Amino acid sequence: MAYLIGEKEFFGLRFKVDNRVLVPRPETELLVEAIIDKAQPGERVLDLGTGSGCIAVAVKTERPDLRVTATDVSTAALAVATANAKRHKADIDFVQSDWFDALAKEFDAIVANPPYVADRDAALGELRFEPKIALAGGQNGLDAIKAIVSQARAHLRPGAQLCLEHGHDQAPIVVALLRGQGFERIVTKRDLAAHPRLTIARKV
Numbered sequence: 001m002a003y004l005i006g007e008k009e010f011f012g013l014r015f016k017v018d019n020r021v022l023v024p025r026p027e028t029e030l031l032v033e034a035i036i037d038k039a040q041p042g043e044r045v046l047d048l049g050t051g052s053g054c055i056a057v058a059v060k061t062e063r064p065d066l067r068v069t070a071t072d073v074s075t076a077a078l079a080v081a082t083a084n085a086k087r088h089k090a091d092i093d094f095v096q097s098d099w100f101d102a103l104a105k106e107f108d109a110i111v112a113n114p115p116y117v118a119d120r121d122a123a124l125g126e127l128r129f130e131p132k133i134a135l136a137g138g139q140n141g142l143d144a145i146k147a148i149v150s151q152a153r154a155h156l157r158p159g160a161q162l163c164l165e166h167g168h169d170q171a172p173i174v175v176a177l178l179r180g181q182g183f184e185r186i187v188t189k190r191d192l193a194a195h196p197r198l199t200i201a202r203k204v
């Protein structure tokens with residue numbers, strides 16, 4: 001329906017959407033809350049795989065003091081995100097990047113809603129509008145999460161947080177991956193349907 005209307009509401013803001021991007025989901029608002037609740041004034045926030053730009057724009061709109069960078073490997077998605085940032089007058093630094101490849105900076109927080117659907121999941125075969133690159137996470141859905149977790153430490157200052165959305169059955173493996181990379185203070189949060197969908201960890 002959002003694709004037919006060409007818009008979707010997220011965090012109280014209206015976002016342009018089309019077949020270049022994932023339609024923002026309500027559970028992803030938890031990522032925005034995690035960032036805006038904890039960030040100190042002026043901190044640098046990185047939104048990886050920004051899609052429509054919903055997370056980056058919502059964060060910047062709620063907390064104009066934060067310096068927000070948003071990336072996507074898809075230039076098509078970045079065009080949509082840039083239009084949404086302009087629409088909401090959100091000053092965001094957009095970078096085309098395969099996860100961290102084009103990023104040299106350190107950040108105070110990294111947030112990502114990466115593709116995490118397993119290749120065998122019937123939902124991928126049934127996609128009519130959404131781009132496969134936004135959802136397909138490899139054989140067990142963890143390819144993108146593993147890539148992000150393994151590279152994030154190098155781009156986080158000590159004490160900074162990594163916030164990841166993941167599938168409802170992926171929390172234990174995401175926690176194990178984060179522990180394996182030396183992250184601490186790992187907390188998993190539940191969405192409104194009580195599914196564990198968001199894990200936050202700190203670099204110590």
Ligand SMILES: C[S@@+](CC[C@H](N)C(=O)[O-])C[C@H]1O[C@@H](n2cnc3c(N)ncnc32)[C@H](O)[C@@H]1O
Nearest residue numbers: 024049050051072073074098099113114115134
């Ligand atoms: C699940 S969508 C999330 C979009 C948006 N952040 C949201 O929450 O609605 C995942 C996004 O990651 C992007 N992506 C996929 N592979 C990527 C990669 N290797 N590097 C950067 N972004 C990637 C996709 O293009 C897509 O926009």
